[in-house]
Amino acid sequence: MFLWFRLPVLILAFCASTVAARAEPLGEPAFSPVTYQRTVWAYEGYRALYEKGGWPDLPAGVAGLMEGAEGPAVAALKQRLILMRDMAPDAVENDLFDQGTREGVRHFQRRHGLTPSGKIGERTLRALAVPIDMRLKQMWMTLERMRQTHFSFPERYIVLNIPGATIEAVDDGQTSRRHVAVVGRPDRQSPLVSSRLATINLNPTWTVPTSIIRNDLGPKIQADPLFLQKHGMHVFGPGGIELDPASIDWSGRNRLNVSIRQDPGPANSLGRLRLDMPNIHAVYMHDTPQRDLFRSDARFHSSGCARVEDVVGLAAWALEGTDWNRARLESEIAAGSRIDIRLAKPVPVIWVYLTGWAAADGTIQFREDIYGFDEGRAPQAEAEKDVTGSINQRPAGIADLIGASPARR
Secondary structure (H helix, E strand, C coil): CCCHHHHHHHHHHHHHHHHHCCCCCCCCCCCCCCHHHHHHHHHHHHHHHHHCCCCCCCCHHHCCCCCCCECHHHHHHHHHHHHCCCCCHHHCCCCECCHHHHHHHHHHHHCCCCCCCCCCCHHHHHHHCCCHHHHHHHHHHHHHHHHCCCCCCCCEEEEEECCCCEEEEEECCEEEEEEEEEEECCCCCCCCEEEEEEEEEECCCEECCHHHHHHHHHHHHHHCCCHHHHCCEEEECHHHCEECHHHCCCCCCCCCCCEEEECCCCCCCCCCEEEECCCCCCCCEECCCCHHHHHCCCCEEECCCEEECCHHHHHHHHCCCCCCCHHHHHHHHHCCCCEEEEEEEEEEEEEECCCEEECCCCCEEECCCCCCHHHCCCCCCCCCCCCCCCCCCCCCCHHHCCCCCHHHC
């Protein structure tokens, strides 16, 4: 278990390690040894703002604002962006939505995981509407989850932040690669899990989970008897004997004692590469033929696994120091080779749930609580306890972390 009270020593070690980091790192990852303390400080800053009255509600006229607009709604928006430190305090000289206002909106959007359009669209308006006490709660609950996390922060690791649908590959405390991901939708959540990337599968087959056969494929096969054939899927019964799909009752009235396997290829639901990380939830990271989903701000579409944009690049990073590189991976994939590459030194992987935290650049990052964990609806008993922090309490400082949960002090 990582001991958060050792953080001062680890900060010194972390700073020293950055000297040896590879060229042009992408900065510190969201989940790192120093994230906790920075978030405690950020919480205190927001709490002081809350005690002064927080921020007022925005007028209805803010919706749809963009560069060139003017009026009282623009002035109110500027005041809010100043309070949130997305704009400089001297920015309100007029009620014009100028280039400076646009950059302030873009700054707000980036730290909320939104496309930085500089316009007040629906998702930006929804993020602006969140009251400060809810933002405090997001930081509180993130701190509580981090406090309960068992992770040693090794030299190299991969971290997936589920609410942010983002994956980072970390070397010596610095992010070497950052990947957009697609994670589980609210009714099929991606779990909090800690594992190791052990095997990389090129041109994998896909054995369809029973729940997907029952809930998804069954109705599709009923509607289209050629569905399985069109998607390169085969049905197997007990003993691995292939069955004729027409001989099976797909209506759901009877328990299906079958398995379905999809052939390798570009249409395979796992795409052309899978990153296998053994765990009790049977989830993993993989490619996808539906790459358009990576362009969305709300990337919650999977059945629990994580789809990774440029997954070949992430695999090549994991294989650094071996005979495998990106060019060789792409060559074997293009040739249709069905290869399982076992890593000589597995890479630790952790999936976390951060909705409010302080980044190394000083920005306070927020992501939508897509699964309701901050409201106590978390399914994992140990990793996610039913804790409701009070804004009249303070999160544990570094010296206080051994003992009771901060929410119970």
